[in-house]
Amino acid sequence: MNANDLVILGPELSHKLNWADAVEALRKGHTFPRATISDMLIPMSDGELLTRSAAIPGLGAGTKSVTIRPDNRALSPPAPSVQGLFTLFDKERGHPVGLVEGAVLTLWKTVADSLLGASYLAMPKPSSMAVIGTGPIARGLLEGYTSLYPQLTDIRIWGRTRVRAQAIADAMTFEVTVCDSPETAVRGVDIVTSAVGSRSPVISGNWVKDGAHVDLIGAHGPEMREGDDELIARASLFVDSRETVLEHIGELCIPISQGVISTKDVKGDLYDLVEGEGEKHRCETTVFKNGGGAHLDLMMALYCFEQYYR
Incomplete structure (x- = not known):
């Protein structure tokens, strides 16, 4: 690729991607030296503008800029709540290689991120799971987790709007039970995955079974x-x-600031898990916080371009 061959990848790319390879792309990316990353989140009209940049020695560099506007779903016609672009830069000469549409990249990166964490932390053969949420990521989580764990038989979903939860359940090729409450969804399952943009907890620790x-x-x-x-x-x-x-996401920075936990209680990140840290915790009750990062977007963008040029 040269500096004049700027490619833009959009939703049409999805049919070339699969969850197993997407997870492997993130795993392999974490075998390279740790990324240098930078985030900036600023307010904008009716939402936020998030800009994330990363450089990984041996892989390249990139920047993702997205708008986050939760009320877009209520517009007429509805619009995506997250919209943006990722720019990939050549690792040798530094020119822009191409752009990836933000929603496609975010979906595949986010779900693969969680699947990679679960592959190291969840019990080896889970039979039940609950999805909390009804956005695009929730549907991707159902598809991704059932791909990673085809033995799942008890699959549940809960969302604030039952109609949306039912629509997602009806769109799946496997049976999904729509629950009346998050507690009903969570109690007794082996895996809980949640994608709700909430300012207060929706999952109680006393609902979650041991292990x-x-x-x-x-x-x-x-x-x-x-x-x-x-x-x-x-x-x-x-x-x-x-x-x-x-230091940036309330899921952990709030309980850290209030003395509920300390930073030392966080046992590792994906770099540590890829190195083998997760095995000793597989039989424990585990929480994996998926916060994203431009280095993950970079790894996934490289996978997208690899599939595009195949």
Whole structure:
């Protein structure tokens, strides 16, 4: 590729991607030296503008800029709540290689991020799971987790709007039970995965069975949470990236600031898990906070371009 061959990848790319390879792309990316990353989140009209940049020696560099506007779903016609672009730069000459549409990249990166964490922390053969949330990520989580764990038979979903939860359940090729409450969804399952943009916890630690794996995705700002203090305090804690989560996302920075836990209670991130840290915790109750990061977007963008040129 040269500096004149700027490619733009959009939703049409999705049919070339699969979850197993997407997870492997993130795993392989974490075998390279730790990324240098930088985040900036600023307010904008009716939402926020998030800009994330990363450089990984041996892989390249990139920047993602997205708008986050939760009320866009209520517009007429509805619009996506997250919109943006990722720019990939050549690792040798530094020119822009191409752009990836933000929603596509964010979906595949976010779900693969959680799947990679679960592959190290969840019990080896889970039979049940609950999805909390009804956005695009929730549907991706159903598809991704059932791909990673085809033996799942008890699959549940809960969302604030039952109609939306039912629509997602009806769109799946496997049976999904729509629950009346988050407690009903969570109790007794082996894996809980949540993608709700909430400013107060929606998952109580006393609902989560011993040995379950809880995957928290929705909180992206300093005042946001999905799990309560009891859950955070009792579980073995992992994050996808220490740099993007510990000081910037309320899921952990709030309980840290209130003395519920300390930064030492976070046992590792994806770099540590890829190195083998997770095996000793697989039979424990675990929480994995998926906070994202431009280095993950970079790894996934490289996978997208590899598939595009195949």
